[in-house]
Amino acid sequence: MSNLFDLLVAGLATGAIYALVAVGFTLLWQTSQTINFAQGEFVMLPAFLMLAAMHVGAPFWLAIILGILLSMILLGLAFKMLLVDPMMRHGVLPLAIATMALAIGIKEAVKQFFSAEASPFPSIVPTGDISVFGHAVSLQSIGVLVVAILAVVGLTALLNRTSLGHQMQAAAQNPTVARIIGVPVERMILLTFLINAFLVALASLLITPIYLAKFSSGEVLGQAAFIAAIVGGFNQVRGAIAGGLLIGVLDNLAASYVSTQYRSAVPMLVLIIVILFRPQGLLGRAEERTV
Amino acid sequence: MKSTLLGALLAVAMATSAFAQPIKLADVAELSGGGATVGTNWKNGIDLAIEEINAKGGVLGRKLEVTHADSQSNPGVARAQVQKALDAEPYVLLGPGYSGSVKVTAPLAAEAGIAQIMGGEAAELTQAGNKFLFRTSFGQQSSMPKVAKYIHDDMKAKSVAVVWVNNDFGRGGRDVVVKELERLGSKVVADLSTEAGQADFAADVGKIKAANPDAVFVYLNEEESARILKELKRQGVTAPLMGETTLIGQKVIEFAGDAANGARGHVGLTTDAPVDLIKGFRDRFSKKYNYVPDHNGLKGYLAVYMVKATTEKMGKVDSKAFADTLHGLTIKAADEPGILMDVTFSDTGDIDRQSFLVEVVEGKQVVKQVLPKLK
Numbered sequence: 001m002s003n004l005f006d007l008l009v010a011g012l013a014t015g016a017i018y019a020l021v022a023v024g025f026t027l028l029w030q031t032s033q034t035i036n037f038a039q040g041e042f043v044m045l046p047a048f049l050m051l052a053a054m055h056v057g058a059p060f061w062l063a064i065i066l067g068i069l070l071s072m073i074l075l076g077l078a079f080k081m082l083l084v085d086p087m088m089r090h091g092v093l094p095l096a097i098a099t100m101a102l103a104i105g106i107k108e109a110v111k112q113f114f115s116a117e118a119s120p121f122p123s124i125v126p127t128g129d130i131s132v133f134g135h136a137v138s139l140q141s142i143g144v145l146v147v148a149i150l151a152v153v154g155l156t157a158l159l160n161r162t163s164l165g166h167q168m169q170a171a172a173q174n175p176t177v178a179r180i181i182g183v184p185v186e187r188m189i190l191l192t193f194l195i196n197a198f199l200v201a202l203a204s205l206l207i208t209p210i211y212l213a214k215f216s217s218g219e220v221l222g223q224a225a226f227i228a229a230i231v232g233g234f235n236q237v238r239g240a241i242a243g244g245l246l247i248g249v250l251d252n253l254a255a256s257y258v259s260t261q262y263r264s265a266v267p268m269l270v271l272i273i274v275i276l277f278r279p280q281g282l283l284g285r286a287e288e289r290t291v
Numbered sequence: 292m293k294s295t296l297l298g299a300l301l302a303v304a305m306a307t308s309a310f311a312q313p314i315k316l317a318d319v320a321e322l323s324g325g326g327a328t329v330g331t332n333w334k335n336g337i338d339l340a341i342e343e344i345n346a347k348g349g350v351l352g353r354k355l356e357v358t359h360a361d362s363q364s365n366p367g368v369a370r371a372q373v374q375k376a377l378d379a380e381p382y383v384l385l386g387p388g389y390s391g392s393v394k395v396t397a398p399l400a401a402e403a404g405i406a407q408i409m410g411g412e413a414a415e416l417t418q419a420g421n422k423f424l425f426r427t428s429f430g431q432q433s434s435m436p437k438v439a440k441y442i443h444d445d446m447k448a449k450s451v452a453v454v455w456v457n458n459d460f461g462r463g464g465r466d467v468v469v470k471e472l473e474r475l476g477s478k479v480v481a482d483l484s485t486e487a488g489q490a491d492f493a494a495d496v497g498k499i500k501a502a503n504p505d506a507v508f509v510y511l512n513e514e515e516s517a518r519i520l521k522e523l524k525r526q527g528v529t530a531p532l533m534g535e536t537t538l539i540g541q542k543v544i545e546f547a548g549d550a551a552n553g554a555r556g557h558v559g560l561t562t563d564a565p566v567d568l569i570k571g572f573r574d575r576f577s578k579k580y581n582y583v584p585d586h587n588g589l590k591g592y593l594a595v596y597m598v599k600a601t602t603e604k605m606g607k608v609d610s611k612a613f614a615d616t617l618h619g620l621t622i623k624a625a626d627e628p629g630i631l632m633d634v635t636f637s638d639t640g641d642i643d644r645q646s647f648l649v650e651v652v653e654g655k656q657v658v659k660q661v662l663p664k665l666k
Contacts, residue, residue, distance in 0.1 A: 003500070116322055117327055117328050256497055261484040
């Protein structure tokens with residue numbers, strides 16, 4: 001059990017990334033009751049936008065700013081206005097299918113315009129270790145964990161402790177009533193999309209040095225985050241966070257103490273158990289069906 | 292008289308037209324998905340060889356022409372693409388590079404009687420009696436005994452940790468190397484399977500560390516090799532690292548940085564080999580594509596020159612006789628410089644030629660030993 005601490009830290013760092021991505025699933029679910037199957041590709045794309053900026057001579061810090069801004073325009077504003085709004089009129093299912101098509105489109109476009117090969121990506125956190133309780137812990141793991149926690153704490157504070165956050169929640173929970181009491185519902189929904197775009201750009205920045213910039217990297221990430229969101233609770237931000245961390249840690253513990261060969265089966269097993277015994281997720285809220 | 296002359300002219304025109312028809316090759320490769328690095332290098336190698344051959348007048352006076360199809364690194368897609376390619380009746384089928392994809396496509400090519408020159412290295416591929424399947428590099432049954440011998444004899448490792456990717460490629464290599472290590476008397480103290488695309492190797496390296504082996508044998512795909520090298524360094528594993536081509540390739544060195552230093556591997560093909568013809572290939576490839584190819588670029592290049600040498604040996608373009616001619620054929624680099632090193636093909640389609648023991652030193656592959664042909 002000597003390396004339990006190391007496994008927990010590495011698992012939490014990976015899980016924090018899953019959590020950031022899973023929060024995006026939750027935000028979109030709350031505002032439009034649909035699932036964005038391109039969420040993994042949303043994480044993959046910002047890294048390429050940043051790489052493109054660096055290719056034309058921008059320093060890394062500027063590439064990060066440009067990448068985040070472009071992500072918010074493309075994956076927040078344009079995604080909402082060009083895909084979600086028009087498709088919502090046709091129902092939730094066509095919209096979900098449209099996001100699947102979008103995932104394929106983003107992947108193929110990146111492959112076409114950049115390369116099918118993986119590219120290295122600089123890390124915002126220096127490489128190396130520091131000693132924590134006598135254990136050598138990767139600075140990269142700590143950096144990922146800290147940035148992800150800060151982002152999630154900031155988001156939670158925004159949602160729960162500010163007037164803007166309360167308006168966003170009101171718009172998500174009952175748009176009709178929110179409109180009556182004067183909440184600018186459309187603006188709040190747009191803000192939700194922009195926040196999701198910011199979070200995926202942040203996740204991209206944190207995870208790409210580890211995963212490498214590759215057009216197909218969103219597949220694994222999107223799937224893991226989707227499982228995390230269901231396990232934690234699809235309709236609760238705190239559920240997505242808990243689900244992400246849980247899946248990240250379980251994956252590492254399973255590999256170390258159960259079997260490396262069947263590690264990928266463990267999250268699926270957890271998913272099945274949760275769906276069977278607590279379909280709303282560990283921290284999710286049971287939703288009543290409206291008729 | 293007029294009509295006779297016209298008829299003769301028409302006959303000549305038709306004959307000339309048939310003579311000038313290009314020789315059609317079909318390539319199915321991993322141009323996207325997990326094996327995109329493999330497939331892209333393979334494809335570029337093929338294109339370079341064809342460009343060179345056509346610039347010098349082609350094969351028996353006919354140009355080579357190739358169609359590329361993307362298997363998406365998925366055996367199911369590869370099978371469909373190979374079927375489509377075979378329907379167009381190519382002279383020879385090139386690819387795929389992934390053993391799992393070769394495994395499901397080889398029966399199709401054999402059924403069509405078309406020779407398939409592929410990049411897969413799983414031992415089982417050429418052991419099933421398929422008379423139409425040919426390698427461009429060593430199979431694991433040839434390379435792994437050399438690897439095990441090096442770990443046992445040169446590294447003096449009494450205990451070995453083996454970490455492998457859980458697919459046909461990884462499992463095939465693992466099975467042969469574990470058997471050989473045990474036969475030689477080295478004990479396998481950790482036997483770890485990993486997933487393709489895996490990002491976090493903390494748990495795997497933790498297990499290796501706990502097993503405290505004298506050497507670690509790493510047999511993963513390129514990107515995952517880079518990730519585990521970083522984690523091995525981070526967790527302070529000091530046991531020597533041994534692998535095959537995928538552990539010490541250019542891409543791995545690029546991704547892993549300092550963590551790749553000291554890693555050793557047996558390679559059937561490397562652009563750093565101390566062979567003038569290979570150096571020339573490396574220069575031409577780098578000039579055309581602006582990067583240094585890995586061994587898959589060499590494999591694709593050699594596949595086309597195998598077609599050229601075999602066809603010129605036959606003196607005719609005959610897809611049905613192609614496989615028979617290539618079995619048992621020795622192609623000498625002095626006669627066909629494009630083949631880069633003297634090579635002999637066995638009755639099973641396996642390959643025999645020199646190979647190399649490589650170590651990564653300060654971010655570069657350094658060839659430490661040249662191993663001779665087996666026969």
